[in-house]
């Protein structure tokens with residue numbers, strides 16, 4: 505009887521340890537397989553999708569998507585992402601983007617600040 509109890513405790517302990525240690529390693533390997541670069545944070549992604557992706561995506565025109573393409577972002581090098589993020593922040597801040605012809609939402613002050621924080625976070629550390 506004692507033996508059975510001991511075995512079940514051992515199994516329980518093992519499964520707890522396994523679930524804690526195995527789960528992150530699976531998530532980690534999926535992440536590294538896809539890209540080592542940081543993903544765009546959710547708040548920034550929301551802004552880019554609402555105000556920019558109509559043009560800066562695979563669905564957009566060649567001129568806009570040639571400048572930067574949200575759908576191709578994960579294929580950009582860290583250096584390219586850092587440069588493009590800066591340009592995105594500047595264009596949103598100075599109001600040159602989205603163009604005045606665009607009928608969708610323009611980023612508000614908070615969204616522009618988030619773009620700035622994001623662009624800063626991507627710059628190479630000195």
Ligand code: HEC
Nearest residue numbers: 555556558559567568571591592595596600601602603606
């Ligand atoms: C209605 C279409 C449209 C939308 C919406 C749009 N863009 Fe653009 N964007 C363009 C086009 C076309 C170009 C390339 C021609 C040019 O430079 O004017 C461009 C170029 C750019 C460039 C490179 C030139 C520059 O000004 O530095 C940046 C950066 C940019 N867009 C950022 C943005 C951001 C950020 C948003 C969203 C807040 C946005 N765009 C929304 C059409 C758009």
